[in-house]
Structures are given as structure tokens and as C-alpha cells.
Amino acid sequence: MMGSSPVAAVIRKDLTAIRRSKAVIIPMIAVPFLLLVVLPIGIGLAARSQKHADVSGFLSRLPDNVVAPIVRLPAGEQLVVLVSGYLLAPLFLIVPLMVAAVLAADAFAGEKERRTIETLLHLPIPDRQLFYAKVLGAFLPAVAVSWLGFLLFAVVTNTVAWPVTHRIFVPTRLWAVVIVWVAPAVAALGMGVMVRVSARAKTAQEANQLGGAVILPLLFLAVGQSTGLLLVTLPIAVGIGAAVWAIAVLLIVRGANRFTRDRLLSG
Amino acid sequence: MGSVITSEDLSRSFDGRLALDGLAFDVEEGEIVALLGPNGAGKTTTVRLLNGVLRPDRGHATVLGLDPSVDGTALRRRTGVLTETAGLDDRLTARENLVLVAGIRGMKTAEARRRAGDLLERLGMAPDADRLVQGFSTGQRKRVALALALLHDPEVLFLDEPTSGLDPAASRDVVELIADLARERRRTVIVCTHFLGDAGRLCHRMAVLDQGRLRAFGTTEELAAALWRGTVVDIDLGRQAGEREVAAMAACAGVLDSQSTPGGAQLRVLDREAVPPLVAALVNRGVPVYAAVPRPPTLEDVYFALQQGERADEGVGRT
Numbered sequence: 001m002m003g004s005s006p007v008a009a010v011i012r013k014d015l016t017a018i019r020r021s022k023a024v025i026i027p028m029i030a031v032p033f034l035l036l037v038v039l040p041i042g043i044g045l046a047a048r049s050q051k052h053a054d055v056s057g058f059l060s061r062l063p064d065n066v067v068a069p070i071v072r073l074p075a076g077e078q079l080v081v082l083v084s085g086y087l088l089a090p091l092f093l094i095v096p097l098m099v100a101a102v103l104a105a106d107a108f109a110g111e112k113e114r115r116t117i118e119t120l121l122h123l124p125i126p127d128r129q130l131f132y133a134k135v136l137g138a139f140l141p142a143v144a145v146s147w148l149g150f151l152l153f154a155v156v157t158n159t160v161a162w163p164v165t166h167r168i169f170v171p172t173r174l175w176a177v178v179i180v181w182v183a184p185a186v187a188a189l190g191m192g193v194m195v196r197v198s199a200r201a202k203t204a205q206e207a208n209q210l211g212g213a214v215i216l217p218l219l220f221l222a223v224g225q226s227t228g229l230l231l232v233t234l235p236i237a238v239g240i241g242a243a244v245w246a247i248a249v250l251l252i253v254r255g256a257n258r259f260t261r262d263r264l265l266s267g
Numbered sequence: 268m269g270s271v272i273t274s275e276d277l278s279r280s281f282d283g284r285l286a287l288d289g290l291a292f293d294v295e296e297g298e299i300v301a302l303l304g305p306n307g308a309g310k311t312t313t314v315r316l317l318n319g320v321l322r323p324d325r326g327h328a329t330v331l332g333l334d335p336s337v338d339g340t341a342l343r344r345r346t347g348v349l350t351e352t353a354g355l356d357d358r359l360t361a362r363e364n365l366v367l368v369a370g371i372r373g374m375k376t377a378e379a380r381r382r383a384g385d386l387l388e389r390l391g392m393a394p395d396a397d398r399l400v401q402g403f404s405t406g407q408r409k410r411v412a413l414a415l416a417l418l419h420d421p422e423v424l425f426l427d428e429p430t431s432g433l434d435p436a437a438s439r440d441v442v443e444l445i446a447d448l449a450r451e452r453r454r455t456v457i458v459c460t461h462f463l464g465d466a467g468r469l470c471h472r473m474a475v476l477d478q479g480r481l482r483a484f485g486t487t488e489e490l491a492a493a494l495w496r497g498t499v500v501d502i503d504l505g506r507q508a509g510e511r512e513v514a515a516m517a518a519c520a521g522v523l524d525s526q527s528t529p530g531g532a533q534l535r536v537l538d539r540e541a542v543p544p545l546v547a548a549l550v551n552r553g554v555p556v557y558a559a560v561p562r563p564p565t566l567e568d569v570y571f572a573l574q575q576g577e578r579a580d581e582g583v584g585r586t
Contacts, residue, residue, distance in 0.1 A: 009370035013356075016367060020358040020399075119354030119415070121320045123371050124343035261320050261339075266281055 006125040010133035011140065014107075018141065024106065028099050028141070032149040035091040037156050040084060044160035047080040055079050069172075077165050084157045085170055092153065092178065094219060096146040096187035101215045102208075103138035104194035108264065109207035121261045131259040135195050135252055142187040150179050177237045185244035190215060192251030199259060200267055271296045271423060271455040272317060276326035279312055286312040288479040289326065294472075297453040299445065301466035303570060304476035310459040311351065313476070314425045317457070318346055331422060344372070347421030351428050351459070353412035357401040361392055361411045364400060365418055372419050379418070386414035389444070391437065405432030413441065417448075424448070427459040442469050467566035475573055482573055491564045494573055497523050497535045499565075500542055502549075503558035504531035512554060519545045536561070 018024050047053075055078050059067040070078055070086075111117040125133070150171075157170045171179065194211045201207035272294035279287045287309040294300050302310040315321040317330050319339025328335055333342045355364050362383055369379030387396045390410040400408065409432050416424060429445065430438040442465055448454040460466050466473060467487055475483040475490070483490050502508070502516070508527040516534060517525045521541025525534040536542065539561045546559050 005373055006371050009367065009373075012370060013359075013367035016363060017356050017358040114357065115352040116354050116356050118350040118352065119348075119368070119412075122318055122343060122346075122348040122350070123368065124340045124373075125371055126340045262322050265315070265321060 006123075007129050007133040007136065010120075010125065010130065011137045014134075014137040015141065018103065018106075024102060027102060028145055031098055032095045032145055033152075035094060036149040036153040039091065040088055040153055040156050041160055043088065044080060044084045044157055047083040048161060048164050050079050052076070053079045055082055058082070077161075080161045080164050081169055084161055085172065085175075088153075088157075089175075089178065092146075092150060093183060093186050095149050096142045096183045097190040097215065097219055099145045100138050100142035100187040100190035101194045101211060103141055104135070104191040105198050105201075105207035105211055106204045107134040107138055107195050107198045109198040109201040110204040112201075113203040117264070121264070127260050128256050130261075131195070131256045134198075135191055135256075138191050138195065139184075139187055142191070143184050146183045146187065147179065150183075173234060174237055177234060177241065181238060182241040182244065185241050185248055188248035188252065189244055190218065192248045192255065193218070196251070196255045196258075199255075199264055269296060270294065271298075272328070272330050272457070274317070274326070274328045277313070277316055277323050277328050278325040279316060279321060279323050285479045287316065287323075290476075290481050291326075292474055292481065292484050294455055294457065296455055297449050298472065299449045299456040299458060299470045301470035301473045302457060302459045302476060303461075303463070303466060303473055304482075305574070307478070308476040309479040310476055311427065312479075314348065314427065314457065314459065318343060318348060318425060344419070345421055346423045346425065347416035347419065349409075349412050349416040349424075349426040349429055353405075353408040355400045355403075355408055355411055355415070357399065360397050360399055361387060361403075361407075361414075362396045364411060365415055368415055369418055374419060382418055383414065386417055387411070390414050391440070406434060406437055409433060410437065410441075413444075420452075422454060424454060424456045425459075426456060428461065429458060430460070430462055430465050438465070445469060463565075463567045463570055473566065473570075475570065477574070483569075487566045487569065488563075490566070490569045490573075495564045495569050497537050498539055498561045498563065499568060500534045500536055500545070500559055500561045501528070502531040502534065502545075502556065503560075504549075504554060505557055506531070508532040512549070512552070515548060515552060516545060519548050521545075531557075 052075070059071060059078075059082070070082055073081055108117065111120055120130070154170045158165075158168045161169065193214045194207065197211040197214070198204070198207040201210055270293040272292075274290050274292050277287060277290040278285065290309070290313060302313060304310055312321065316323055317328055317335055319335030319342050322336045330342055331345055335342050355361075359367065362380070365383035365386070366376065366379045369383065370376065374382070384393070384396070387393050390413060392407065392410050392414065395403070395407060400411065403411070409429070413426070413429060416426065424445075426445065430441050433441060445456055445458070446469055449456055458466065458470060472484065472486050473490060474481055483494060485493065504512075507529055508516070508531050513525050513527050513532060516522060516532060519541065521537040522545065523535040523537065525532055534545070536545070542559050542561055546556050549556050
């Protein structure tokens with residue numbers, strides 16, 4: 001079984017170093033800030049100003065059970081709720097995927113690039129624990145940034161829409177499932193791919209390039225499907241999250257089983 | 268006094284190329300052993316195999332009674348490694364590097380901070396302890412990395428180039444520190460180095476590796492006895508010997524080989540009895556001789572002879 005102490009110590013060391021690394025911190029903060037704060041303000045303000053916009057044409061193409069909560073709203077609220085509450089959703093799932101991918105790419109390849117890998121490998125932590133420490137070191141910040149980002153998104157969206165809605169409409173129950181269940185699964189999936197790529201690459205840049213081929217389609221899939229995720233029913237959203245978790249856990253466990261110091265240095 | 272490290276037929280290849288081929292040696296408790304050899308000789312692979320970071324393709328090793336390929340984690344709790352590149356995280360301070368790694372070693376934070384402070388002080392890094400490593404010179408990095416290797420008071424130390432990048436005073440301090448660890452605390456130390464002078468002064472025995480094979484193992488005297496025939500004579504002419512003078516010396520009885528040096532010439536002779544006729548021959552040619560000093564071969568003499576594939580018995584001269 002995994003003893004917590006060395007794993008926690010590796011994570012603590014990585015997080016301390018990450019906090020000092022502008023090259024990692026800036027994209028980790030800037031991209032979520034742009035996607036979850038700046039963009040919702042701009043789009044929310046634009047949607048708010050269109051009080052008499054007719055969204056019935058768009059809504060008529062969506063399933064009845066999905067549009068029901070929107071069409072019940074006063075006409076002036078429909079556009080802002082539709083845009084801020086539903087259509088901006090894809091942006092949210094980009095964040096855990098991106099942050100997890102950036103950190104996971106750095107996990108082993110970054111250590112090789114900084115020539116710190118040898119020091120790490122000579123420490124008394126078993127191979128599997130080392131792998132899980134690196135995975136968690138990417139996963140925890142990805143989820144923390146995502147949740148913090150969503151908190152800001154909720155504040156911004158509700159504040160911008162307040163003059164029209166006069167109520168808090170984000171998060172909805174579906175949003176909550178996406179945030180608490182699906183977003184961490186997406187982060188785990190991104191990591192499951194990138195940590196393994198990172199173990200094979202010689203530099204973080206190479207890991208990003210190699211991993212990009214896998215991560216980008218996932219990113220497009222996340223963007224494409226997450227709007228749909230908020231348009232499906234609660235059980236289906238939970239099921240989709242479970243499927244993503246299953247793939248992510250499979251990838252991570254297989255990666256852990258295959259990971260050895262020897263393979264890392266021989267590859 | 269038992270063997271702390273044993274190695275039998277230890278071998279490892281990468282992509283079909285043998286990095287280490289049949290290494291067999293024993294290292295005693297409290298002994299300092301140098302791994303000598305050019306880049307690619309197999310020194311780093313040896314350390315990785317002995318510390319359980321790599322697995323051997325063939326052969327077997329024990330370190331502190333543990334099999335590195337089976338009990339790697341347990342073994343690494345009791346060993347300390349200084350890697351060639353120092354391996355510090357530039358984004359952390361010197362103290363943070365030590366304290367955070369101590370955490371991975373299972374040390375309590377208070378103990379880690381105390382120990383880190385003591386070691387940084389001893390290695391002359393106390394004033395820079397809370398600076399980011401990013402701005403450190405090679406020598407400063409080396410000293411912090413040495414502190415990192417010593418943090419948990421390991422029983423066996425693997426030190427890769429411990430004095431490279433250090434100024435002479437710091438280098439002397441580090442050599443003394445390593446010698447003290449072996450002498451007073453019975454720590455066993457493996458030193459990979461290119462600095463033959465340090466190796467000769469510090470290490471009890473030398474393992475000379477070349478292309479993954481152990482070419483020689485023993486004290487300087489043992490290596491010289493096995494690999495070197497004769498006595499070295501340094502001839503002081505007050506200037507570099509000319510080609511004709513070198514040839515004239517080489518022609519003297521008992522001279523095995525000769526070469527010019529900036530101050531005169533260096534010869535290898537069968538024994539010291541060859542020296543008087545040699546000096547006489549030079550004087551008869553009108554060449555002033557200020558000194559002719561016979562001495563036993565140094566580690567450098569033996570090492571370079573070995574590196575050039577030379578065997579005194581084969582009578583092949585050095586260049």
C-alpha cells in the first residue's frame with residue numbers, strides 16, 4: 001500500500017517549486033482568468049444588453065426537457081441565462097484539462113530538463129509511489145485552479161446577469177455535477193496521458209508537443225461535448241463523468257504498473 | 268571489518284551497447300574507493316546499479332547486505348548520492364532543496380532544518396542558505412548538493428566529481444570532510460572522479476574502468492606493481508629536452524622509455540642503478556643536469572599508462 005509520507009513530501013516539493021515558476025504559473029492563472037472571468041464578463045454584458053433578443057429559434061432545435069427551464073424564464077432573461085449558464089460551459093472543462101496537461105508534462109520531462117531527475121531517483125521512494133506522487137502533484141493544482149476558477153466564474157456571471165435576473169442562477173445542479181465530478185475526471189484523463197508522455201520525453205516542451213497530439217483532440221472533445229453535457233439530464237452527466245473517470249483511472253494505473261526508474265533512465 | 272559492497276559479474280547494456288561488463292569488486296567498511304575512467308567508462312552506471320536505480324542484465328551486487336535490485340528503497344534510505352550535475356532545483360533556495368528532500372527521506376521538518384543548517388554552515392554556504400539556487404556558481408551548487416547527500420548521515424556515499432568546480436580551498440575542505448567521514452565515522456565512500464590528484468590523496472583503492480570493464484583495482488602501489496615496471500626519473504635540465512637528447516637518454520642501459528617535459532625529461536628506468544650512467548651520458552654531451560630524481564610512479568603515471576593500453580612489460584613507450 002501507498003505510504004502517504006514520501007508521496008506527500010514529493011508533492012510538497014513540486015508545489016513549492018511550481019509556485020516559483022513563472023513559466024508554469026502564468027499560463028495556469030492567465031488562461032483560466034481569460035476564459036472564466038474576462039470572457040464571461042464580455043459575453044454576459046453583451047447578452048444582458050440584448051433584452052429583447054429572440055432565442056426561440058435556437059431553443060427549438062434543442063430537446064424539450066433541456067429547454068424547459070429556459071423557456072419558462074421571462075424573455076429578457078433567456079439569452080443571458082442561455083449564454084452564461086449553458087453555452088460558456090465548454091470553456092470550463094478546458095481549464096482542468098489544460099492545467100493538468102501543463103503540470104503533468106513537467107512531471108518527469110521537466111525533471112530531466114532541469115537535471116534534477118537523478119537526485120529524485122536516488123531517493124528512498126518506491127517506483128509506484130513516485131509515479132502517483134507526480135500524478136497527484138499535477139492533479140491537485142488542476143482541480144484547485146478549476147474550482148477556484150469556477151467560483152470566480154459563478155461570481156462574475158451572477159453579478160453581470162443580476163440586473164436582468166435578480167437571482168443567482170449559476171451553479172445549477174448540472175453545473176455542480178460538472179464541477180465536482182466531471183472536471184476532476186477530465187483533469188485525471190489529461191494527466192493519465194501526459195504523465196506517461198512526460199516519462200518518455202526528454203524535455204517538458206517535447207512532452208507538450210508529443211502530448212499535444214493526444215490532448216488536443218481531447219480538448220476539442222471536451223469543448224464539443226461539454227455544452228451537450230449541460231443539456232443532458234443529471235444521470236447522463238453523472239454517467240459521462242463515470243466513463244471519463246474509468247478511462248483516466250485505467251490509464252493512470254497502467255502507467256503506474258509500467259513505470260520503473262530503470263525504464264525512465266533507459267528510455 | 269566486512270565488505271559493505273560486493274559486486275559479481277555486474278553487467279548492464281543500453282540499446283545493445285555494454286555500459287558495464289562483468290564488474291567484480293568488494294569495498295570494505297570505512298573504505299574510500301575511486302572509480303576512475305574517461306566519460307562513458309561505466310562509472311555512473313555502476314553507481315546507479317549499486318544504488319538500485321538500474322537493474323543489472325547479468326550479475327549480482329549487495330550493498331549493506333541488501334540486493335539493490337530487490338531492496339532498492341530500503342537501501343536508498345541508507346545511502347547518499349552526489350550526482351555529477353548536482354541535481355538541485357533552481358526554483359528553490361539552498362535550504363528548501365535540503366529540507367524538502369529531507370521530507371521525502373522521512374525526516375521531521377525540525378530535524379531536517381537543524382541538519383540542513385549545520386551542513387550548509389560546515390560547507391561554507393550559510394550566508395547563501397536562503398538564496399534561490401538559480402544564481403549559484405558551479406562550486407556553490409556542488410557544496411549544497413554535497414550537503415544534500417550527507418543530510419541523513421548515510422552509511423554509504425556515492426560521490427560523482429565531488430570537487431569539480433570548487434576553488435582550491437573549498438576542494439581541500441571537501442576532501443578533508445570525506446576523509447573524516449571514512450576515518451572517524453566509518454562511512455564507506457565511492458568517489459567517481461577525473462581528478463587523479465584528489466583520488467590519489469583521498470582514496471584507499473582505485474577501480475579503473477574503461478569501456479565498461481574493470482581494468483584494474485587496488486591501491487596505487489598495487490596498481491603500479493601490477494601495471495608498471497621500473498622507476499620514474501624526473502630529469503631537470505632547466506629547459507625542455509631536445510629530440511636528440513631524448514634519443515640519447517633512451518639509448519642508455521636500463522632506460523625503458525623517455526619523453527621530454529617543459530623542465531627537461533621524464534624517464535622510466537629499470538631501477539635507480541640506471542641513473543648515474545644516464546646523468547654521465549648527458550654531462551659528456553655537454554648538457555648541464557640540475558637534478559635527476561628517481562621516484563615511485565604516481566596514480567597519474569599508472570592511470571595514463573593504462574588508458575593508453577600500455578603495459579610496461581610490452582615495452583611500449585608513453586607519448
